[in-house]
Amino acid sequence: MKKLMAANWKMYKTREEAAMTIASLKLAVGLPPADREVLVFAPFTAIECVSACLGGADGYAVGGQDLYPAVEGAFTGEISPGQLKDAGATWVLTGHSERRHILGESDELVGRKTAFALSQGLKVVLCIGETLAEREAGQLQAVLARQLKEGLAGVPGDVSAADLAIAYEPVWAIGTGKVAGPAEILEAHATVRAQLAQLLTTGSNLRILYGGSVKPDNTAEIISLDNVDGVLVGGASLQAESFSRIVLA
Numbered sequence: 001m002k003k004l005m006a007a008n009w010k011m012y013k014t015r016e017e018a019a020m021t022i023a024s025l026k027l028a029v030g031l032p033p034a035d036r037e038v039l040v041f042a043p044f045t046a047i048e049c050v051s052a053c054l055g056g057a058d059g060y061a062v063g064g065q066d067l068y069p070a071v072e073g074a075f076t077g078e079i080s081p082g083q084l085k086d087a088g089a090t091w092v093l094t095g096h097s098e099r100r101h102i103l104g105e106s107d108e109l110v111g112r113k114t115a116f117a118l119s120q121g122l123k124v125v126l127c128i129g130e131t132l133a134e135r136e137a138g139q140l141q142a143v144l145a146r147q148l149k150e151g152l153a154g155v156p157g158d159v160s161a162a163d164l165a166i167a168y169e170p171v172w173a174i175g176t177g178k179v180a181g182p183a184e185i186l187e188a189h190a191t192v193r194a195q196l197a198q199l200l201t202t203g204s205n206l207r208i209l210y211g212g213s214v215k216p217d218n219t220a221e222i223i224s225l226d227n228v229d230g231v232l233v234g235g236a237s238l239q240a241e242s243f244s245r246i247v248l249a
């Protein structure tokens with residue numbers, strides 16, 4: 001399966017900035033290498049524009065950063081899978097640590113979002129990861145196991161590996177410049193792989209992305225590690241210059 005090279009733009013970029021970044025990215029990357037897939041998680045207001053700028057280019061896709069698990073209804077401020085698809089999204093993120101820790105999302109809600117998005121035909125990157133306090137308390141394995149079990153609770157056991165990926169993003173490495181070392185990534189990804197194999201019949205084929213201070217100069221090493229099938233990039237994905245170097249690393 002292709003490595004998934006994903007940008008998470010978080011709450012950055014107007015439509016014009018998004019269009020300029022996508023135009024520069026396409027110029028710098030061209031047709032992505034045969035073993036790479038490029039994915040941009042844009043803010044809701046820029047999804048349609050990113051989709052139009054991509055113009056169906058091979059090897060690129062756009063996603064939303066969150067969704068609400070209902071078809072429609074009185075859910076002020078929320079967005080449905082159908083609305084995301086209508087704007088051009090084919091993917092969505094669930095369980096990002098900023099939603100868990102700043103917006104207070106529970107494992108249970110993340111699980112409902114993940115299952116519902118898949119049932120509505122969106123592909124999902126489910127994010128998991130431990131805080132520094134949890135790591136220091138020796139809870140790495142337990143936290144990852146709980147987040148995976150609850151995050152995948154409603155997901156069919158035979159979900160296609162093309163439709164679902166997991167992003168391991170240690171909270172202490174997000175936006176801090178502190179990238180997890182190879183040993184830490186290997187240990188966490190092996191744990192995720194073992195859990196996935198228990199939870200899903202397709203678990204050994206799902207892609208597991210690493211996220212947390214990924215930069216152009218550390219990408220090649222990170223994606224060469226066992227069980228690392230791509231990256232989820234925040235800060236270094238905002239500029240086409242640095243994200244294109246990550247995609248091509």
Ligand code: 13P
Pocket residue numbers: 008096169173174175176177211212213214232233234235236
């Ligand atoms: P940074 O790459 O800025 O550390 O962010 C990682 C992240 O949260 C991607 O979802």
